[in-house]
Amino acid sequence: MSLASEAEAVEQAYAEWQRSVAGVLAKSRRVDAAELGPEPQKLLETVTYDGVTVAPLYSPRDERPEQSLPGTFPYVRGVDAHRDVNAGWLVSAAFGTASAAETNRAILDALENGVSALWLKVGADGVPVTDLAAALEGVLLDLAPLTLDAGAEVNDAARALFSLLDARGEAGDGVSDRSSIRVHLGAAPLTSSFSGAADVEFAGAVELAALAAARAETVHAITVDGTAFHNAGAGDAEELGAAIAAGLEYLRALTAESGLTIGAALSQLAFRYSATDDQFQTIAKFRAARLVWARIAQVCGASDFGGAPQHAVTSAAMMAQRDPWVNMLRTTLAAFGAGVGGADAVTVLPFDVALADGTLGVSKSFSSRIARNTQLLLLEESHLGRVLDPSAGSWYVEDLTQQIAATAWEFFQEIEAAGGYLAALEAGIVSGRIAATKAKRDSDIAHRKTTVTGVNEFPNLGETPLSAEAVEPGQSVARYAAAFEALRDRSDAFLAAGGARPTALLAPLGSVAEHNVRTTFASNLLASGGIDAVNPGPLEVGAEAISAAVKASGVTVAVLCGTDKRYGESAAAAVAELRAAGITKVLLAGPEKAVADATGESRPDGFLTARIDAVSALTELLDFIETGSSK
Incomplete structure (x- = not known):
C-alpha cells in the first residue's frame, strides 16, 4: 500500500468513527446528529487542570516525529542510554530517626531487601549531623546513591558527609572511580521559600554548590523540589513551569556568583517531582520535564548538560486518611507512571503517611516494607525496567508529553516576564495560579466529578473511627480528600459523644427495581459525609408503613x-406522611423538576443529585443533625 493510500484509509476509518460517535451522542441527547456539528468527538474530550486537552481516541492522524534515542538531547526518552535494564530505576526509600544506630540498622536491612538509593533525614527530626558517619556505617555509597534531607542544616551535613568520604578514601575504601559515588545534598532554598520549609539561605546554597563542584565524587548540591508546588495544589504543568523557573534562577546565581561554568552549574542541579495515580499524566509529565529543562540548557549553550537527574516521589496530596489501605493502590499506579516515564529514582510513600504512627495498628517497618515491595513487584515481577521508555511512540503519550511541555513552558514564560522566579513569587503570581487550580480541583472533588475512592465515592463508614491524634502533625499538604475527611471527623466525634453516628432514614418508594439506583446513590453520598443511612425496604404510601419506619429509626431526617x-405519583403524599410522623427535614434523591408541582408542606426541603456540591450539602445536613434543629 502506498503512503497516499494508507493516509486515505486512515482518514476514512476516522470519518467512520466520527459518524458512529455522532450516532451514539445524538441518541443519548435526543437530538439530530447534524446538530452536533462536523466534529462530534470534541464533546467527548476532557481537559486537565493545566488546560491540556485529552482526546477520546488517538490514531495515526496524531502521530508526531520520532524522538531521539535515550541519552541524547532533548532527553525525552531518558538521560541514561546505558541504564541497567536488569535493575531498572533506583528504588529509593526514606530513613532517619534521632537514633543513628536504629537508622543504620534500617538502612542496611533495606539495602539487603531491594532498596538501591537512600533518602536520609539529617538534623531536626532526623539523624544528628554529628552522628552521620554512624548512620552510614557499612553503607557503600558507590552502590547506593545518597540524598540528604537536612533543611537549614544542609551546610553542616554536607561538610560532615565530605569528611566521611575523605576519611573513607584515605583509608582505601576500594572505590577507584570516585565519580561512581553519587550524592545529592538536597539544598532547596528557592522551592522551600514557597512551601515554608526550613532550608539554607540562597547564598549558602550557591556557596555549597561551588564546594560540591570541586569534589571528585558526583555531587549535586541543589534539588529543585517541584513537590512543593504539587503539595500546594499545582497541576502537572504548573509544577514543571515553576520548577524550571526556580532552576534557571539557580543557574543565574551559580554562574554569576560562584564562578562556575554553565555546564558545571547545570551539573549541580537535580529535580524532584510528584507522581500521582493518574498514570498517563505521570508518564507524560516526567518525559515533558526532561524536554523543557533540556530546552533551558540548549538556550544556555550547554545542551550536553541538559539531562538533569529526576527523583520521583509518590504524591502526598493524593493520600487519604480514610480507607487508607487504598493508598497502596494509588502509590502502585504512581510508581508505575514514574518508572515508565523515566524517573531515575522513585520513592513510594508509606500508605499510612497521612496518619500518625501506629494509628492503624501496624508497625512503621510494615508500611515501609509494603512501599518498598510495591516497586520491587513492578521491577522484578512486572519487568517494567527492562525497556527504556516503553511508552515511546504511543500517540496518546507523545501528544500528552508535548502538550504538558508546551503548557509548562507558557507558565515558565509568565514567571520570566514578571522578572524571574523570586520576583514572581513575591508578586504572588505562582501562588495565585496554584491556588486557582487547587480551588478548581476542590470543587470537582466536592461535586464528585473527581473521584477519591473510599472517601467521596464508595466510603467505608464501618471502618474504625479516627481520634484527633491520628492525623499526622505538621503536615502542610493540600490533600485532595481533606474536605470530606473533615466531615468524617465530625461524624466520629458525634459517635464518640452519643454512641451512634449521625443517621438519616431512606424512604424507598416502589419496588426494589424502581428505587435501588437512588437508594444506593443516597447511601453512598450520605456515607461520604459520615452519615449512616437506614433502609427499611420499600414503603407504601398511606399504609402506616412510613410512620412505622420513622418511629423505628428515631431520626428526624429522611x-x-x-x-x-x-x-410524580407519590412524593407529595410521602413527604406529608414523613412530616406527620416527626421528620423535620425531607430530602429527595433526584432533580427538583421531578416534583415541580409540589408546594408548601408537601414539597421536599432539598434535592440530592449527582451535580450538587456534596461537601456543602453534607455540611448543612450535619449541622442540622448535630443541633437537632427543626426546619
Whole structure:
C-alpha cells in the first residue's frame, strides 16, 4: 500500500468513527446528529487542570516525529542510554530517626531487601549531623546513591558527609572511580521559600554548590523540589513551569556568583517531582520535564548538560486518611507512571503517611516494607525496567508529553516576564495560579466529578473511627480528600459523644427495581459525609408503613428514593406522611423538576443529585443533625 493510500484509509476509518460517535451522542441527547456539528468527538474530550486537552481516541492522524534515542538531547526518552535494564530505576526509600544506630540498622536491612538509593533525614527530626558517619556505617555509597534531607542544616551535613568520604578514601575504601559515588545534598532554598520549609539561605546554597563542584565524587548540591508546588495544589504543568523557573534562577546565581561554568552549574542541579495515580499524566509529565529543562540548557549553550537527574516521589496530596489501605493502590499506579516515564529514582510513600504512627495498628517497618515491595513487584515481577521508555511512540503519550511541555513552558514564560522566579513569587503570581487550580480541583472533588475512592465515592463508614491524634502533625499538604475527611471527623466525634453516628432514614418508594439506583446513590453520598443511612425496604404510601419506619429509626431526617415517575405519583403524599410522623427535614434523591408541582408542606426541603456540591450539602445536613434543629 502506498503512503497516499494508507493516509486515505486512515482518514476514512476516522470519518467512520466520527459518524458512529455522532450516532451514539445524538441518541443519548435526543437530538439530530447534524446538530452536533462536523466534529462530534470534541464533546467527548476532557481537559486537565493545566488546560491540556485529552482526546477520546488517538490514531495515526496524531502521530508526531520520532524522538531521539535515550541519552541524547532533548532527553525525552531518558538521560541514561546505558541504564541497567536488569535493575531498572533506583528504588529509593526514606530513613532517619534521632537514633543513628536504629537508622543504620534500617538502612542496611533495606539495602539487603531491594532498596538501591537512600533518602536520609539529617538534623531536626532526623539523624544528628554529628552522628552521620554512624548512620552510614557499612553503607557503600558507590552502590547506593545518597540524598540528604537536612533543611537549614544542609551546610553542616554536607561538610560532615565530605569528611566521611575523605576519611573513607584515605583509608582505601576500594572505590577507584570516585565519580561512581553519587550524592545529592538536597539544598532547596528557592522551592522551600514557597512551601515554608526550613532550608539554607540562597547564598549558602550557591556557596555549597561551588564546594560540591570541586569534589571528585558526583555531587549535586541543589534539588529543585517541584513537590512543593504539587503539595500546594499545582497541576502537572504548573509544577514543571515553576520548577524550571526556580532552576534557571539557580543557574543565574551559580554562574554569576560562584564562578562556575554553565555546564558545571547545570551539573549541580537535580529535580524532584510528584507522581500521582493518574498514570498517563505521570508518564507524560516526567518525559515533558526532561524536554523543557533540556530546552533551558540548549538556550544556555550547554545542551550536553541538559539531562538533569529526576527523583520521583509518590504524591502526598493524593493520600487519604480514610480507607487508607487504598493508598497502596494509588502509590502502585504512581510508581508505575514514574518508572515508565523515566524517573531515575522513585520513592513510594508509606500508605499510612497521612496518619500518625501506629494509628492503624501496624508497625512503621510494615508500611515501609509494603512501599518498598510495591516497586520491587513492578521491577522484578512486572519487568517494567527492562525497556527504556516503553511508552515511546504511543500517540496518546507523545501528544500528552508535548502538550504538558508546551503548557509548562507558557507558565515558565509568565514567571520570566514578571522578572524571574523570586520576583514572581513575591508578586504572588505562582501562588495565585496554584491556588486557582487547587480551588478548581476542590470543587470537582466536592461535586464528585473527581473521584477519591473510599472517601467521596464508595466510603467505608464501618471502618474504625479516627481520634484527633491520628492525623499526622505538621503536615502542610493540600490533600485532595481533606474536605470530606473533615466531615468524617465530625461524624466520629458525634459517635464518640452519643454512641451512634449521625443517621438519616431512606424512604424507598416502589419496588426494589424502581428505587435501588437512588437508594444506593443516597447511601453512598450520605456515607461520604459520615452519615449512616437506614433502609427499611420499600414503603407504601398511606399504609402506616412510613410512620412505622420513622418511629423505628428515631431520626428526624429522611431521603425519598424512587423514580421520577413514582415521585410524580407519590412524593407529595410521602413527604406529608414523613412530616406527620416527626421528620423535620425531607430530602429527595433526584432533580427538583421531578416534583415541580409540589408546594408548601408537601414539597421536599432539598434535592440530592449527582451535580450538587456534596461537601456543602453534607455540611448543612450535619449541622442540622448535630443541633437537632427543626426546619
